[in-house]
Amino acid sequence: MASDRLNLSDLEKKALKLIIEAGEKGLLQQDLWKRLNIDSRDGSRIALRLAKKKLIHRELVTVKGRKTYRLTALVDHIPEEEEEPEEKKEVKYERRVPRAIKLDVKVRMGLVAKIPCTVCPHASKCGPGNFFDPATCPKLNQWLQKAARALERKGAKRATRVQS
Numbered sequence: 001m002a003s004d005r006l007n008l009s010d011l012e013k014k015a016l017k018l019i020i021e022a023g024e025k026g027l028l029q030q031d032l033w034k035r036l037n038i039d040s041r042d043g044s045r046i047a048l049r050l051a052k053k054k055l056i057h058r059e060l061v062t063v064k065g066r067k068t069y070r071l072t073a074l075v076d077h078i079p080e081e082e083e084e085p086e087e088k089k090e091v092k093y094e095r096r097v098p099r100a101i102k103l104d105v106k107v108r109m110g111l112v113a114k115i116p117c118t119v120c121p122h123a124s125k126c127g128p129g130n131f132f133d134p135a136t137c138p139k140l141n142q143w144l145q146k147a148a149r150a151l152e153r154k155g156a157k158r159a160t161r162v163q164s
């Protein structure tokens with residue numbers, strides 16, 4: 001039932017309230033429509049809708065030779081209307097001011113200073129897809145290989161120190 005929206009009309013709520021108040025003995029359908037001041041057809045429709053929503057039980061009974069229904073509540077209170085599904089709700093986003101992030105990175109200035117791009121005369125014309133392209137630049141490639149070898153040596157030294 002949780003996924004079905006009940007959408008109870010005011011009249012259905014009134015009817016359900018009367019049926020709940022009638023307790024275990026229930027309320028005859030003919031008494032319901034009289035108390036709601038509606039005709040038997042509307043009374044029957046309301047009872048059917050409440051039964052379909054599993055809020056009441058309809059039991060066929062014979063009273064003074066006439067067939068009618070005894071209505072008993074399956075709930076002890078009128079259910080709250082369910083909230084609108086998430087996807088139908090208007091979503092409002094609040095722009096948050098980004099927090100300052102503190103980066104704790106040690107930069108070896110000696111290494112940065114040796115990047116060939118810092119002194120390259122073509123730096124202003126260099127870019128991906130250009131004639132001067134970092135992806136194909138031999139100077140930058142050489143520097144990267146040198147830096148990688150230096151890092152490898154440093155890593156190996158550290159590993160040796162840990163072992164001994």
Ligand code: SF4
Pocket residue numbers: 116117118120121122123126127132133134137138139140
């Ligand atoms: S990538 Fe090569 S061409 Fe481009 S700025 Fe660096 S050194 Fe100069």
